[in-house]
Amino acid sequence: MKKIYLGLLAMSISATFQSQKFPNLKAPVAEKQEHIREIHSDKVNDPYYWMIDYFKKAKDSSKVVDYLKAENSYWEGMMKDTEPFRDQLFKEMKARIKEKDESVPTFKNGYYYYSRTETGKQYFKYCRKKGSLTAPEEILLDVDQMAEGHAYYSASGFSISSDNTKMIFGVDDVSRRQYKLFLKDLSTGKTTDLGIKNTTGSATWANDNKTIFYTSKNPETLLTEKIFRHSLGTDVSKDVLVYEEKDKTNYIGVGKSKNEKFIMIYSGATTSSETRYIDANKPNETFRVFQPRMKDVLYDVTPLEDRFLVTTNKDALNFKVVETPLDKTGVENWKDFVPHRKDVLMEGISEFKNYLVFSERQNGLSQLVIYDRKSGKKEFLKFDEPAYTVYPSGNPEYNTDNFRFGYTSMVTPSSQFEQNLKTGKRVLLKEQEVLGGYNKANYATERLFATAKDGTKIPISIVYKKGYKKDGKSPLLLYAYGSYGNSIDATFSSTRLSLLDRGFAFAIAHIRGGQEMGRQWYEDGKMMKKKNTFTDFIDAGEYLVKEKYTSPKHLYAQGESAGGLLMGAIVNMKPELWNGIISQVPFVDVVNTMMDESIPLTTNEYDEWGNPNNKDAYFYMKSYSPYENIEKKNYPNILVTTGLHDSQVQYFEPAKWVAKLRDLKTDKNVLLLKTDMAYGHGGASGRFDYLKDTALVYAFMFKLEEINK
Incomplete structure (x- = not known):
């Protein structure tokens, strides 16, 4: 193969004049190759189509890489004089970040879970404490240590078994969102590669503490296509396919309901969706269809102990909430719970044993509405700023009256609050600390x-x-x-x-x-x-x-x-x-x-x-x-x-x-x-x-x- 500057890139004969703000450097000029696209009697020549070759692993793969490197050399030269300023900006922005920090602990099933960061470290440690925040710390994952030697490293999808003894997590060290699944025995500290590859990075535990469900991607298109059931200790080759999506326009995923009663498979695109479910105590059951997919109808299921709530756009452009019995989930049984409103978009539900919190949007702003399940009383959470964002944050427990939400605006750092849904008492748990003396009064x-x-x-x-x-x-x-x-x-x-x-x-x-x-x-x-x-x-x-x-x-x-x-x-x-x-x-x-x-x-x-x-x-x-x-x-x-x-x-x-x-x-x-x-x-x-x-x-x-x- 000819060298890049003779074949791929013909550097311009005369230097292109640039603004005096930038140096007068020659920009790369990419080679052209004829490639005709013809469809609907329309012919188009795409002279740069060959740049797909690295992705396709085709003949011009190395030429593509050489071209991208040449462009990198060009921008580096054009921005060379900004290097000291960029370094100053980097240090300035980094100095505002509290390096040694800790997330607000979230309580679930007897443990407080949180992550913390350390000074000079790029990643984090995922930890928990049993029963009390004064209990000894247990480091579940030291991602700082795990990421050593990797140019890119993402650990995600941390999922704890119901008996609190095991954890599944995913790792992507390439940056294509194709995760491998690992099991950590929290009693011994031993981590095992499950041999499960090309997943979304998370798994869902059944209540037997030995069965997990995970989503598998197509290795080329990266579409989420299949849901498998895996029993710990068995060979991955024996994993059972419990669902395969045939519609290539849909995304699929699997999860567990907040009340821990159901394993649910969701399949959906931007215009229609479908849910399947089984009893979380019976992982070997066949998944049942909640309601067969309907043209141009989206629906999302929220299980309660006595019924299902469904957020849907069926006959409701801005979505509404309907209810249906646990044993009669078809659309013919749906009854309005929160009717459709032309001026309010219903976005979702945070469910609790005694309360519901609706996430809505009105006049372009997000809002939260508390609903007392016993009295039917509604309360809107109010905020004063002209433009802001409010959202549920960190509410994994079903049997609690404490609701957590995040709040931020363009001048207010991200804050996490906890409100007692029964008493209305609100506590600020944490506000993002901006080091260096940030004063919101200086901004508008x-x-x-x-x-x-x-x-x-x-x-x-x-x-x-x-x-x-x-x-x-x-x-x-x-x-x-x-x-x-x-x-x-x-x-x-x-x-x-x-x-x-x-x-x-x-x-x-x-x-x-x-x-x-x-x-x-x-x-x-x-x-x-x-x-x-x-x-x-x-x-x-x-x-x-x-x-x-x-x-x-x-x-x-x-x-x-x-x-x-x-x-x-x-x-x-x-x-x-x-x-x-x-x-x-x-x-x-x-x-x-x-x-x-x-x-x-x-x-x-x-x-x-x-x-x-x-x-x-x-x-x-x-x-x-x-x-x-x-x-x-x-x-x-x-x-x-x-x-x-x-x-x-x-x-x-x-x-x-x-x-x-x-x-x-x-x-x-x-x-x-x-x-x-x-x-x-x-x-x-x-x-x-x-x-x-x-x-x-x-x-x-x-x-x-x-x-x-």
Whole structure:
């Protein structure tokens, strides 16, 4: 094979002029190879298709790696002068984090469980104490020690047997979310590799303390396809298949009800779902279908001791709660418990013996409602800030009247409270400690509403340091996601202070595609209405410019994964609105990925984006897919990040996107691609390593703003 600089990369003959803020270096130019895609009588040449070869283990695998390394060398050279500043930012952000810390202990089945971190250590120790917080500490897992020698290490899915003597946990040391399962005997300390690979990283115990259920993934597509039953001490090859999902658009999983009575298998996509269940005391039973899947109906089952509650969107766009007898679970027996409301989205239930707590969303804000099961009385938990997030947190016990919840806003650090549901007494258990003297009074948060082109009001949450001038000259970073019904709420970030303290404002556009304003908000931002997501974000940016929070010379946009798709779409649609774009692990090659069922998770996504085998879906997708719509025109400054082992959005999507942008863009702005060669979708696994990526993102924007300290 020829050397890369002779074959793969033809370095530009004359140096491309860059802004004086950046050095005058030659950017890599990727080789082109003809590859024709033909579907629905539409022929498209994809000259960078060969970049899939590392993923496919095909002939050009080494060329792909060489290209990514060349891009890494380029961004490192372009950002070389920011190294001292990045190091300063890293140390500054790290200094705000309390290194020696401990989570709020959670009580379950006679033990208090918690994790703690130590000074200078990247990971954590998972511990418990029996009966009392003054009891001796038992370290169940020392993940700091386990992770030694690994570039990436994730331990998760800690599950304790009912008799408290054994623990199952999962380990991923590659960063593709393919976990191996291990058993630890808590009486002897011995850890055993169960030989169970390619799982989601967790297992569910039956009440006999020897049977577990786990989810198995397809090794290529990474789809969750099968549920197995394993009996400890037996060969894995004898594990019993208890469920296999035939619908490739569904995700599946297995768990145990909070009251410990049922093992439940859930299968669902974004539009329909199905639940199966057995008695947790009878693990060898055949799973029974709760209610056969129904077209366009989602349902989630909450077992109580005397009935089932079901959260469903059947005849209820914003979801409602119904009840049904333990022995009559079919839809014909469902009776309304909390009726549907047009202005309130029902998101879930936290169940207790004497109370229920409903998680809801109204006017774009999350809320918690306490329901007394005996009296039927309801109580809304109230909060004063204009934009905030509240959510249940750490409630594994069924037989308790104490309810824990988390609270945060853009100026309030994450806090955990415990409220006695009977007396109403509320106690702050812990507030995230921000070292260095953080004072929330120095910062301000607002909730704004931009008007979309179709008249829809788009909420915007914004935070800045007091003194921020709304004269059109201040820098602002606008963030959004806008897919899968995931709501991006107003939360606190200690790392963000490094941005705010240097004069930036940070804003979240709560665009359609999430569920901030109810289920219709999601329905209006998916499939054949996906472009609403992009135009909402543009409208939010234009509103902030109009109101002089910033200007196009100082406006930046950031998105990750599906939010990276958003970034790719908005730079094609409105490139002149932004000075800089940060597109992280971006889903930008929509058509090609959705046409290839061998790519992980593709078929699971049909209900979100559409199936390109359908002509209308194909052409609509093609009309907005960032990679398909790059043109010969000016683009803003762009920083793109990806991971070679990304299982959610494969590395070749951003790599192809950057290569095509380099070829067609007509501006002199900077385009950088950073590939983590050892990581995947979530980046580094250590609790401090991610700060280096954040420092790079901030340094990129600061360099464009000529902020150097």
